[in-house]
Amino acid sequence: MNYNKRTHTCGDLRLSNLNNEVTLNGWVAKKRDLGGLIFIDLRDRYGVTQLKITPDKKQLHDIASKLGLEFVISSKGMVIKRESINPNIPTGEIEIDVNELQILNESLPTPFIVEDDVKASEELRFQYRYLDLRRQKMAQNLITRNKVFQTVHKFFEKEGFIEIETPILMKSTPEGARDYLVPSRIHKGKFFALPQSPQTYKQILMVAGMDKYVQICKCFRDEDLRADRQPEFTQIDLEMSFVDQDDVFKVTENLMYNIWKDASGIEIQTPFPKYTYDDCIKYFGTDKPDLRVKGEIKLHHLNKIFTNSEFAPFKDALTNNGSISGISVKDIQISRKVIDELTEFVKKSGFGGLGYFKFSNNEFSGPLAKFLSDTEKESLIGEFELNSDSTVFILSGDYKKVCETLGSLRLKIAETFQLINESDDKFLWVTDFPLFAFDEEEGRYVGEHHVFTSPKPEFEHLLDSDKKEEILSIRANCYDLVLNGQELASGSIRIHNYEMQKKVFNLIGLSDEEARQKFGFILDAFRYGAPPHGGIAPGLDRIVARLCGVKDIREVIAFPKSTSTASLMDESPSIVSDKQLKELSIKITSEK
């Protein structure tokens, strides 16, 4: 097809181009047919430019009046000044007086109108993703994503890292998320797994002396989805030799600084504050606290204050080695209705009710007030620094459960009263996670992070302990980067010692034999001069989502999956032919 190729994009032209002869190629975003005059808004990913077609050019006018939305056209003409300017778009002072007009392709009426304030459901947007991506907002998101890619490459190049690709087809390993499996045709009955992360490869690259490795890589986890979780997602995976936690922090902070600066011009504050895991639970009831909550609502632990309490639930908590804890909300009138809602909220977590009292003009009121002694009141005023109208919510019971529930209550209150400054970004490091948790269902220890995470040196000797509380007290050399209540990156200083790695495998219930079968390659590698090493892996989708001001990472992924892990556009996953299955020696035993 012969046609006039564009000389400019639809976002280029200004008054300075006046009287230039130009050609624009793009999509018809809007047509305003006044009978004589016809105006066309022509769109490409750079912007929108108005075309004017006058009725004296009969042939042109006939073509123009036939145009439908999303037709692709080529239009040649003169840049002229508009009689009435449109201040809402950058090209609003000019228009093209069209002399040539060619339809390059027609479009069926689209299932939804391509416009920034899209009305269509996500279902339709996913199904016709190519239409959705024509929207300026979506194009911007992908452009921001690209910006982050470029910054990452540039930053690590400057820092002396080597980008190395690792296999997509790899060995399936136990522990962690479910693997996506790929059957092998050659090795019948055997499977590859898609990487949950390139963890073992990057450690082996350290053994290989690669020293500073980075890769923007796809990771795959066959688990249920969330707004911030897709079955395949992208990580900025990095690993370094001869480093400690602070070295990893420094690189990551600099990386984040550069990303934020390049992508949105914001200079974030580094270094980021550090909290231990135990303190996070203690003060925020979660290992990924949102520090943007106004009024600095924190958890307070009140066991000491209520040592002599006669209030039955408090007495119970104390005798059962539990906790009495609370949060205070200042200078906000909380209605009975909201308190009822909050009560329902904590009941879902298994609490009988939500205790609270109000403090106003030095007076205590509310259901709990009558159970408070004067000494207790005095202590509570000190503990919560009560000096203005406040409401204090109190839960009692198992320490961890109390903390977690108060933590979610804190967020619920923040949401209800809009106590979060959405434009703010609050980074923090969380350190000193437990190395192990005890899985009651499986009756064994499981890695809290992953199985290659090293214990902090002062806890190493406890790997030999047979006491449960000692094993669970071991803190790990691992760390999370948290942004606005969301885990943004996770990493650790790894084990690089054969014997220690075996001990950890044994503790999580892998016999030497099993460990050899599943992880023999990395155990072997550790015996040939593995250097001390560690790393981290920031989640790229979440970073880009934050930079684009969206909560849902699907908004920054070109072709995402729906909540049930399906691609609505190409209708995958799909059944395959019997021939394909036969080649793989696979038999389907049940179908939905």
Next chain:
RNA sequence: GGAGCCGUAGUUCAGUUUGGUUAGAACGCUUGACUGUCACUCAAGAGGUCGCGAGUUCGAGUCUCGUCGGUUCCGCCA
């Protein structure tokens, strides 16, 4: 695996509470009129398996059960 919300015209929704005549609106689409619009305006028109399947009922978009899809949360995600 569990819980909540949603599913009605091409699209976004109203109608479902309390079952009852011919299921409405806006945008889009078609036709016509219109020379400064930018949410163009005006007139006329086409367009419906009320997600699907059972059940209750004289009668179901509306009630019940199941199912499918979307979405949010819990579990899960080392």
